[in-house]
Amino acid sequence: QKEVEQDPGPLSVPEGAIVSLNCTYSNSAFQYFMWYRQYSRKGPELLMYTYSSGNKEDGRFTAQVDKSSKYISLFIRDSQPSDSATYLCAMSRYSGGSNYKLTFGKGTLLTVNP
Amino acid sequence: DTGVSQNPRHKITKRGQNVTFRCDPISEHNRLYWYRQTLGQGPEFLTYFQNEAQLEKSRLLSDRFSAERPKGSFSTLEIQRTEQGDSAMYLCASSSEPGEGGNTIYFGEGSWLTVV
Numbered sequence: 204q205k206e207v208e209q210d211p212g213p214l215s216v217p218e219g220a221i222v223s224l225n226c227t228y229s230n231s232a233f234q235y236f237m238w239y240r241q242y243s244r245k246g247p248e249l250l251m252y253t254y255s256s257g258n259k260e261d262g263r264f265t266a267q268v269d270k271s272s273k274y275i276s277l278f279i280r281d282s283q284p285s286d287s288a289t290y291l292c293a294m295s296r297y298s299g300g301s302n303y304k305l306t307f308g309k310g311t312l313l314t315v316n317p
Numbered sequence: 318d319t320g321v322s323q324n325p326r327h328k329i330t331k332r333g334q335n336v337t338f339r340c341d342p343i344s345e346h347n348r349l350y351w352y353r354q355t356l357g358q359g360p361e362f363l364t365y366f367q368n369e370a371q372l373e374k375s376r377l378l379s380d381r382f383s384a385e386r387p388k389g390s391f392s393t394l395e396i397q398r399t400e401q402g403d404s405a406m407y408l409c410a411s412s413s414e415p416g417e418g419g420n421t422i423y424f425g426e427g428s429w430l431t432v433v
Contacts, residue, residue: 207359209359211357237421237422239424244406244427244429245426245427246321246323246408246424246425246426246427247360247408247424248424249421249422249423249424252421291359291360293359303348303350303365303412303420303422304362304365304373305352305360305362305422306362307359307360307361308359309357309358309359310357310358310359
């Protein structure tokens with residue numbers, strides 16, 4: 204079993220839909236949770252960063268972390284064609300004075316159709 | 318542009334040749350990371366620098382790979398005697414000192430390597 208599991212999709216939705224992306228993980232030591240967006244042949248762009256459990260909202264994006272279930276989610280409201288990309292979840296634990304070693308999911312390919 | 322900068326963006330090389338990638342982190346970020354990403358997979362951790370000290374290397378980093386950060390600023394990743402299995406995107410990332418809630422890690426655009 205991989206430490207981080209993410210459904211690779213692909214996921215196709217109409218413009219304006221609410222998108223739900225999810226990851227599960229097995230390592231209970233993970234404390235830091237991130238979502239990155241990656242356009243084709245580009246580097247990952249940080250979208251959301253959450254420390255420990257709870258919700259975080261930024262514009263159309265909401266990140267949720269449920270450590271008891273080892274489950275994290277990213278919701279995108281009013282999705283736009285420009286949101287079409289691969290979404291990567293990533294997580295890490297505190298080690299060596301930092302939370303530097305990220306473990307990523309495989310990424311979910313999202314297409315938002317006009 | 319004050320983001321993480323990587324060069325070259327694309328490199329095609331013949332098997333057995335050596336290649337070197339350069340990374341310039343966000344200014345004043347003292348922590349620098351290298352990751353590797355293959356098609357359909359998420360990035361995988363390779364190595365980590367705090368200033369000029371290389372503090373951790375993944376077992377993915379075989380002895381053909383060497384990374385340096387000589388003055389605690391830019392970094393280079395060299396791959397010797399390249400193999401077709403080295404074809405991937407090599408990502409550099411950087412971050413500042415962690416606070417109570419950890420620190421956020423910012424990635425560059427990546428350097429694509431194709432070994433033919």
